Amino acid sequence: MPQGHGQQRVPHLVGYAPGVYDLFHIGHLNILRHARSRCDYLVAGVVSDEMAELAKGRPPVIPLVERLEIVRSIRYVDAAFVETVPDKVTTWQQVRFDILFKGDDWRGTPKGEKLERDFRQVGVEVVYFPYTVHTSSTQLRGALDALATRAEQG
Template identity: 70%
Template sequence: MTVIGYAPGAYDLFHVGHLNILKHAAEHCDRLIAGVVSDEMLLLTKGRAPVIPLAERMEIVSNLRFVDAVHAEVVPDKVDTWREVRFDVIFKGDDWRGTAKGEKLERDFAEVGVRVHYFPYTMHTSSTILRKALAAIDAEAPVGRGARVLTS
């Protein structure tokens, strides 16, 4: 029997933490589908739009040799996504383990026979840290020395 795995994520500002979860997920299934959360769903669930648009994030993830397929995740409920994609195991970072959202995920997927598999969260790198670093660099960038200010 082929085990189909699903690894959802924003995959915004793609970094080694994203690479790690996808690489480890591929080691625990026969076919890996990466769910790339849409811009609208990120705005709805996280309150912010991604830096990189959905089509570009999907292109990046689809070009990893261990990702077999990419799915644009356009609904907030992961079980609704499962109804479209049909996977046997869902992969999440262990920052979800023991949280209310992680426990709900486990309950919801237990009802449809899907296993939740957690991987260690890469603490030293995250899109949030990268976003803050970029904002700090942007705030410190001097106007003038080669930079142009565009006005409408």
């Protein structure tokens, strides 16, 4: 809404929730739901196939264009952004968010501490949400691999 003369600007917190979002599951949904409750506008960063392969050692099961469409369609997400560089501060320069959301499996790790240090310098808060231990894309992928192996041996 445009602001007229004499009107105060309403605080507008932009949140950013990066992830591969492969084999979309309840843990992904929980992160996005919790993130949206802590900001006014939520951007989901969907990691490119190439970046996901660099980080995880293998490509996602679901291609980027489909992961992007899935994430963009979640009601908690206001916009989706394709992450193509590993440096989150570079991504921040493009998206300009106020809060970065991560799973708490990053808390206290060298990667998490670097993230906090880097973002402290530009005034971005890093907020951790509980990681869904009982469901992960890695576990789902393992189950799919096991089924494929069993079918091949069958």
